[in-house]
Amino acid sequence: MTRIAVLSTTTYSTPALSYGGETAFHHFAKGFCELGHDVTLYAAPGSLPPHENCRCRLKYIPGTYSEMSYDREWLLAEWHYNAIMANDYVLDCSLNHPVAEWAGWYGPPEHQQKIAVVLNGVTSHVPRCGLYNTVVGSQKWKELLVYGRTQFFGTSFETQYGAAIQPVPEPAILGIVPFSTDVNFYTPGDRKEDYLLFLSRPTAYKGLAQALELVGERKLHLKIVPGLGHASHTVELEQHRPLIEAAISRGATIDVVAIPQTSQHHVLKRELYRRARALLAPVQCHEPFGLTLIESLACGTPVICSRMGAFPEIIKHGVTGFLCKNKAEYLEAIDRVGDLNPQAPRADAENRWHYTRAAADYMRLLEKP
Numbered sequence: 027m028t029r030i031a032v033l034s035t036t037t038y039s040t041p042a043l044s045y046g047g048e049t050a051f052h053h054f055a056k057g058f059c060e061l062g063h064d065v066t067l068y069a070a071p072g073s074l075p076p077h078e079n080c081r082c083r084l085k086y087i088p089g090t091y092s093e094m095s096y097d098r099e100w101l102l103a104e105w106h107y108n109a110i111m112a113n114d115y116v117l118d119c120s121l122n123h124p125v126a127e128w129a130g131w132y133g134p135p136e137h138q139q140k141i142a143v144v145l146n147g148v149t150s151h152v153p154r155c156g157l158y159n160t161v162v163g164s165q166k167w168k169e170l171l172v173y174g175r176t177q178f179f180g181t182s183f184e185t186q187y188g189a190a191i192q193p194v195p196e197p198a199i200l201g202i203v204p205f206s207t208d209v210n211f212y213t214p215g216d217r218k219e220d221y222l223l224f225l226s227r228p229t230a231y232k233g234l235a236q237a238l239e240l241v242g243e244r245k246l247h248l249k250i251v252p253g254l255g256h257a258s259h260t261v262e263l264e265q266h267r268p269l270i271e272a273a274i275s276r277g278a279t280i281d282v283v284a285i286p287q288t289s290q291h292h293v294l295k296r297e298l299y300r301r302a303r304a305l306l307a308p309v310q311c312h313e314p315f316g317l318t319l320i321e322s323l324a325c326g327t328p329v330i331c332s333r334m335g336a337f338p339e340i341i342k343h344g345v346t347g348f349l350c351k352n353k354a355e356y357l358e359a360i361d362r363v364g365d366l367n368p369q370a371p372r373a374d375a376e377n378r379w380h381y382t383r384a385a386a387d388y389m390r391l392l393e394k395p
Contacts, residue, residue: 028389029064029113032076033120039072046317050181050205051119051144052076057206068106068112085109115392119144135238142392144203151260181205181315182336187254201391204339205315206384207324209375211292214326215300216220221281222246223302223327225295225318226309227253228262233308233332235266238273238280240306245277248306251285251298299325305348305364307331308356316340323347324375328366330359346371 034040034051042048042083048069055076065082067073075084077184085106096169110116110125116126180202222241226232234250241248263282270280285294293395298380299305305322312335319329319340329335329347341347348359 027064030058030065031110031113033118034069035120036070040069050317053206053381057152057381060382060386071141087272089243116141159319182339203384203387205317206379206381207320209324209380212296212321212324214372219301220247222248222304223298223307224248225251226258228266231311233310234306235269237306240271242273242276243277245362247279247282249281253285299327302327305329320375326372328363328371346374
């Protein structure tokens, strides 16, 4: 039995209600558990155990949820370093990667070889869209490369490309393991309704303004799920209020759906996916992945999204949805989405996006000599 430590971030609980990364890291831990490994998840207070029915532990990073920040990830290294390094492999999904850095500075060579740093948010357009800069372009990246022999893995080829063009030494990404989801939980429903779904933070680069323009043009029904638990999301949504009113004045129907922060959050979100005609994701930046896209596919709902970032790695154009680059293409996709094979999104999710696939892919890469 292989012992694996999974290090999540310290800024949000794992899984998080509004952010995909922490949810994906939770899936990694669940996948390793189901493959029979001995797993410890290190995460912020408020996190949930990865799995109820297998050998898996949850250890909190010291501090309270309100105290957590990227800088406080050093607490994880300080408090748990020896326990973490007792594992056979360490999957470091944090954003400051303190354990990898400590191993580079102080650890023996055998420690450095078994650390896998997961890079998400490293894109060629990080400064422009304001995504997480992680260690790229910083002194920290250089230190990880100079002092340690850490293995780097990306969540998409977009991540790999973004890392390769940064003004730092070659990051030597050894493999691409995309994020995953629970296709046994996200499943199709028994009926569809005539609405499009926008499920994302209402930050400008997520494309809510573009979605409102499209539904206003076609006089369609749009349900907006604007993210949870952060005051900034409320402010950002209010900034879109004139656009919401403009779309309504043109004949669109707009519903803002607030999903409560309860244990039923994912159940309610699943129902919205299941009944939607399509997920609409006209994102305006190069996202390193798109967790909502694969959740939607698992629920049998096609995706209409931008042809940017990692999205072309997820959506099969004309099969599981449509990839668009301008307003005309979005409108055509909306008109044609009903012509797609309704079984294709779910079949693709089952084949490519379950979390045991991601865990197995990581094990194959980690166990390479």
